[in-house]
Amino acid sequence: MLTLIKDTLTSQVVTLWRVFSHLWVKADTVEYPDEMPYMFPRWRGRIILSRDPDGEERCVACNLCAVACPVDCIALQKTEDDEGRWYPEFFRINFSRCIMCGFCEEACPTNAIQLTPDFEMAEYERQDMVWEKEDLLIDGTGKYHDYNFYRVAGKKIGGKDKGEARNEAVPVNVRSLLP
C-alpha cells in the first residue's frame, strides 16, 4: 500500500508536474505558410531526374526504380541512341500515387532519380500530378555531383570507346597469342 502511494507520488505526480512545466517552453511549431521552414537537403520531396557532369541524361532506363516502387507509380520505356547509349523514351511518375518513400533513389544505380526538399506539390486537378520526363529532368547533377555511370560501365557509347572507361584496359587483340 505504501509503495503504491509512493509510486503514485514519484511517478504520476512527477509526470504531471513535468508535463505542466512545458507551459513555459517555447512552441516548436513553425507557422508554415507565413514562415518557410528549413528543409534539409536529404528531405524526401518532389522527385527529379538529374544529368551527369557532362550534361547528359543520367537515367539509363534500367527500370530498377520502377520495380522498387511500392506503389508502382513509375513507368518508363528504354530506348537507345545511335551509338548505344540507353535512355528513357518516356519517364512518367504519377505523383498522386507517390508516397515519397525514396526507394527509387535508393535503387537507382546511376544517381539519376533523386528526391528533393520541395514538398509543395498540391494541385487542383489530379491529372496535373502526372509528370513526364520533360517535367522531371533538371539541368544539373542534383545532390551527387561527380558520378557518371557510363564512365564506369563497360558499354560503348558515343564519345567513349571500349577500354576508355575507368579502370579498363585497351581492347584485346584476339589475333595475338602473346601473353
Place this chain on the structure above:
Amino acid sequence: MTFEVGSGLSIGVILATVIVVAAMLIWVERRLLSFWQERLGPNRVGPFGLLQVVADMIKIFTKEDWVPPFADKFSFVLAPAIIMTVILLSFSVIPFAPGVGVVDSNIGVLFVLAMASLGAYSVMLAGLSSDNKYALLGSLRAAAQMISYEVFMGISILGVVALSGSFNLREIVLAQEENGWYIFPQFIGFVIFLIAGVAESHRLPFDIPEAEQEICAGYHTEYSGMKFGMFFVGEYLGLVLISSLITVLFFGGWLGPSFLPGIFWFALKSFVFIAFFILLRAAIPRPRYDQLMTYGWLFLLPVSLLNLLITGVIILSTS
C-alpha cells in the same frame, strides 16, 4: 423577473452558460494540450483561435447526419439525447453562488449520483443500437466502468455529507463557511472522488470505453454529425460538472475573499480542476481495462470505506 434560485432568468442564464462553457472547452482543451506538448494549437480562426469553436460547430452541424441502415434507429437517436439531458439535469442542483441556481434540493447529492447512473444508459444504448462490434465492446466497458466507479464516488462523498449533515449541496457549501473547506478533513475522499470523477466522465486516462487504438471509437463509432456532437459536448459537460462538484464539495463552492463576487470564485476554482483534467489527458497514459477494474475494487473501495469509517468515528467521538 428576478435573478434568484429557480427563476426563469436564472435557469436560462445557467443553461446558456454551461453549454457555452462546455463548447468553449473544445478550444481550451486543444490549446492547453498543445502548450504542454510544445505546439501552438488552433490559432487561426479569430483572435487566438477563439472562433475555432464556431468553425467546429458549423462543421459538425453541416455534416451528413447518418444513421447506419443496420442500426436500431430509435435507440440510436435516443442515446446521445440521454447523455445531454442527464448531465444538464445534474447542473440543476449545483449552487453556483448565493441566489444562483436552478433548484435548492435537499437531496442534491443523491440527485447528481442518480443522474450519473442514468448516463450509463446512454452509452449502453449507443453501443447496442449501433450493431457494431467495436461499439458493443465500448459500451460493455463503459457500463462496467461507470457502475463500478459510481460506488466509490458515492462512498467518497459520504464523508462530506456526514460532516455537513446534509445532502443539500447549498448547505454543504454553507457548512464549509463555518468549518473550513472539506478538502482538509476529507482529503482521501477528495482524491477518490477525483479519480472516480475521471472514470465517470470517461476522460483520459480512463477513456477505456472509447479507446481509439483498441476499439476504434468505442460506443460512438457509428455516430456522426450532431449526434456525435452531443456525445462530444456531453463529455465536456461532464467535465464541467465534475469540476463544479469538486468545487462545491471540497473547495467551498463560491466562498472566497469578498472583493470579488462569489460566482467568480466558483468559476475560478472550477477552471483549475478543468485544467487539471486536461493536464491528466496530456500526461498520463491509459491503463488496461482490467487494471482499471482491479484498481477500483481492490484499492479504491477499501480505502473509501476506511475513509468513511474513520470520518464516522471522528464525528461520533467529537460530538
Place this chain on the structure above:
Amino acid sequence: MAKIVIDGVEYEVNPDNNLLQECLSQGLDLPYFCWHPSMGSVGACRQCAVKQYRDEDDKEGMLVMACMTPASDGAIISLEDEQAKSFRSDVIESLMISHPHDCPVCEEGGECHLQDMTQMSGHNYRRYDKKKRTHRNQYLGPFINHEMNRCITCYRCVRYYDDYAGGTDLSAQASHHHVYFGRHEEGVLESEFSGNLVEVCPTGVFTDKAFSQHYSRKWDLQTAPSVCVGCSVGCNTAPGERYGTLRRIVNRYNSEVNGYFLCDRGRFGFDYVNSRERLLEPVKRVDNTGELLADDEIKAVIKEFSREGTIGIGSPRASNESNFALKTMVGDENFFAGYSDSESESMAAVLTLASDKAFHSPSVRKIEEADAVLILGEDVTNVAPRIALALRQSVRNKAMDLASESRIPQWQDAAVRELAQHERSPLSILSPAVSRLDDIAADRVIESLPALVAMGHQIANKISGSAPAATSPEHDAVAEKIAAQLKGAKRPLIVAGSSNGSELIKAAANIARALHEDGEDAAIDLCLLVPEVNSIGMGLMAAEENSLGVALDKLSSGAAKRVIVLENDLYRRAAKSQVDSALDKAEKVLVLDQVTTATTAKADVILPVTAFSEHEATYINYEGRAQLSFQVHQCQKMAQPAWRWISDAAHIDDLVERCCSEAPGFAKLRDVLPGENPFIAGMKVPRQSHRYSGRTAMIANVNVHEPKQMEDKESIMSFSMEGISAQKDPSIMASPWAPKWNSNQSISKFQDEVNGELKQGHVGSLLFEKTASGSYFDVPAVAAQPSGKQLHLALSYQIFGSDELSARAEPIRERMTDAYVGICPEDAQSRGLAQGDVATITPTGAPVVVCIRTGVKPGTALLYCGDANISPAEFTGLLEIEKSAAQATSRGISSLIVSDFQEEEI
C-alpha cells in the same frame, strides 16, 4: 536407384546422373555455369564444387566438381561445407574480375544466371584493383547483340552453337584471359538456331537484338503459355507483352516437344502482331475505299452470310475453334479446305497413315532417340526447323552407345565426343539439292523428285520383298546400304513431308511399312511434316473431297454465291487466274484475317482477327498433338478471335466441347483444357509477374483515374498480378521463376527431374487413335520427263520467308531473300544465266533471281516462291527459265545461306 547423402540428408538418386544434376533434381541450390541440362558436363567453370567424403569416418573430405562426379551409390557429399563454399565464392570472384559494371544497361539484367550465381555464392565486392580486360564486339546479324566484355568464358555458347546445333561460324578465339567468342569476321550468324544463344549464355554476351529495341525487364512482361505458330512442330513459347505491344518470345519448356530450344523463326517471327499491316477495324468496301462498319451492319453481314449459298474456306493457320465455328456456320458440305489441292492430296495420305497401327508419329524428343534416320525429299531445316535440331541429336546415339560400351557416363560431354570422334548413327538424306543437315549425313543422294520417289520404293522393296518393286539402277548400292541400316536399327525413323506432293509421303510410308513387316510388329517412327501450325486440324475438319479447287469452281460457276475466307490468302494456295475468277464471280466476299493480303484486297467485307498472342486457341501439330495456347494480351483495337465474329458461342470452352463431340477425330481435344477451376476460391493465374511495375503510371498520361483491371472471362488466367502464382502449376507457367533463380535456369525447380516432365505437366493431348491397318501404296507411273529447256521442279522453302505471317516481322525480313530459282552451274550455263540474274519462269512469267548452286541435281530447278508474289500451285512438275529484261529485285539473294552457293564466275 542409388542412395547418396547430401549434408546429412539421404536422397534417392539415379546413379546414371552426375551429382550436380541430382542436386538440382532434388531442389537444392548449387551454382553452376558450364553445365546445361541438354548439353552435359565439361567441368570448365569449377563453380559447382562440393565436398565429397570417402566414408562416414572421413572428416577431411575433398573438393570435387559436382558436374563431373557420378551420383554413385553411397556417396557422401556436402554443399554447405565451408571450404566448398569459399571455393565457389573465390571462383566467382575470379570470373567477375573483368565483368563490366553493366547490369543497368544490360538486357540480361534481372534474368541473368550470372547475377543469380553471384548472389548465391556471396561475392559482392571487387577486390582486384587492376584494369579490366575489354573486347570489341561484332555485328552478328539482326537477331543477336554481342557484348563480349561481359563474357565469363563458360564455353556454353560454342558448345551449344557448334556441338549441339551444328553451327560452324562461332568459335572460341585467342587464349588465356583474352578468350573471345565470336565469328572469324563480323557477319550474320548462320545457324537457324542462333536465337538460343540468348538463353544459353548465362550472362549478357548474346542478347536478343529485336527485344532490345523495345526492351522491358523480365518482371515487367505480361506473359502466358503460348504455342508457336511458325510451323507445324508447335513449339511451346512464352511471348511477353508490355504497353500493348508484343516484345519478345522465349522458349517455354515442354519435355515432349521443344525442350529448351526454339528456332529463329519462332523466336523472332512474331513482330507482325505489332505491325502496321494488321487489320484492326471491321470495314466494308465502298468504291474501292474502306468504310468502318457499325455493329448492326456487322450483324446484318453475318446474317446474310448465314443464308443458303454461302461457302466457307478454312485455314491451316487458324485455330481449331475458328475453323470449327466456320464449319458449323456454313454447314459441313459447304466447308472447304484452305490449302492447295496438292496439299489436300498429301494431307489425305498423312491422315490415313496417322491412324495406321503400323506407324508411330514421333514427338521431337522421340526423334532425338532414333538411331537410324532416312529423310526422304524434305528440307527439314527450312520446313520444321526444330526437328532438324532434334535430328542432329539423334545421330549422337552412336556416340552414346560407344560411351556405354566404354563405361563412360553419357553426361561426360567432352569425353563422349572425344571417344566418338566422327562416329554417328546413320542418317541418310535423299533430296533434290544439298541441305543444311548434310554435315551429319552418312549417305546422301541428290536426285530429281520422280527419281527420289522411285528410290524410296526401291528401299522399301529391299527391306521387305512384299513391298512393290521399283528400280533406280544408278543408286542401287546406296539403297541397299540404307535398307540395311534401317533394318539393323533399334529405332529407325523415316522423315518425309508434304512439301513436294504426296508421292514422297507414300514412298516413305512404304519404307516404314516394310520395316514394320520386317520387325516384330513394332510401330515404326514415321514423321510426316506438314507446313503450317494447324494443317492437321484443318485436314481433320474438312471433308476429303472438299478441296480448295472445288470451292473455287463452285464460285466461278455460280453454284455458290457468297464466300467466307477465314485467315487465308487464297493467292498463296491456288493459281492466280483461278482465284481471280472465283472472287470476281462471287456476289460477296467476307474475309476474316489478321493482316492485309492479296485476298483482303478483293474482299467486300473485312473483319479483323486477333493474332496468336491475343486469343486463346488450340492447334494440332504434325504428330496430332493438340496444344492450348493462352491469350497473352488484349488487342488494343477491334480485332476479335475469328470464331467470335461468326459464332454465337460465349466461351472458347463451349466451342472446344462442341468440337470434341461433333467433329470426328477431335474427341480428345478437351483434354488440353485446364479444367473447371483447379485453384482455391476461384482465384485465377496472373499473367503478370509478382513484381510487375508501373501499374499506376502506365496509362496515367491518358487518365490519372485508373480503370478497373481488365477481366478475362475466357480463361483461367487474369490480366493482373493477383491470384495464385503460376509457379504453383508449371503446366500453366510461362515465365519460370524461383527464389534465388531469376533466370530461365530456374526451370529445373519445376521439372520432375532435370530434363524430365514439368511437375503437374501437360505435354498436350495426342488426338490420333491407332485403329486401321493399311497396305502398301503402289509405285506411281513414270512422271513426265522434261523436254527441251524444261527442268524438273522441286519446291524449296526458307526458314525466313516461307511462313506467311513471320515473313512480316521486321528482323525476319532482314534475313529474307527474294523468290529465286536454284539451278546447277551446267543448267545455268546452257541458258546463259549468271549468278544473281533475274529470270522469268514459265508458266507464270514471274520474275525470280537466279541462284546457281553446285549441289542441285542437274535437270532440276529448285523454286523458292518468296513471301508473296508466286503461288506454288501454278506449277505441275516442270518449268522453264529464261533470262529476264529486268535486272534487279528489291532484296536479291544476298542473305541466302546455303553451303553450295557458286562463288566464282562460270
